[in-house]
Amino acid sequence: MTKLTLGTYPHMLGFEQLERLLERTAKSGNEGYPPFNIEQTSDCSYRITLAVAGFAETDLAITVEDRQLVIRGRQREDGEDRIYLHRGIAARQFQRSFVLADGVEVGEAVMENGLLHIDLSRAVPETVVQTIRIRKG
Incomplete structure (x- = not known):
């Protein structure tokens, strides 16, 4: 079976980086610990919450x-x-990874009642129309 890549689609130009990000995410090795939530807090902002009971800042x-x-x-x-x-309370180390899209910035992180909240925001891209002049050759 042939593996399809974004490069095999002729109308998808410049998406090689996206393909690398998807591969890196699949290999990130995130286990189920610690559990987390991702919520959309507005049209352009998100919050990741990790349950980190027992951990200090x-x-x-x-x-x-x-x-x-x-x-x-x-x-x-x-x-x-x-x-x-x-x-029964494990004191184990962990690493959690999240791939961020272009334009997503990490805001503040707050620790509250054993939960770590990390706020993210996404800048709304400006719509730009560019006209390309055709030169006589």
Whole structure:
């Protein structure tokens, strides 16, 4: 079976970057932890909410790397002086990635009641009509 790519469609010019983004997203390895929501808060804004109970603000890092929003969490060990009779709350590290479209900017991040909220906004592109003059050859 032949793999169809965006380059095989003659009317789709310059979308090679989109194809690379889709491949990178498929390979990002996001597991189901931590759970998250994505909501549209207006026509041009979004909010990603991650359930990060047990993490402090200093345990989390948020970066944008090559149009990819990356959230990393790593809890510090409480110390080895604790003796757990049962440990059902996992203190594991995580990495969550979200590919951002051109024009999407990351706003503020707020920690509230064990939830990390990250606000995103998308600039509305201006409609531009360009007339190309035909030169005699």
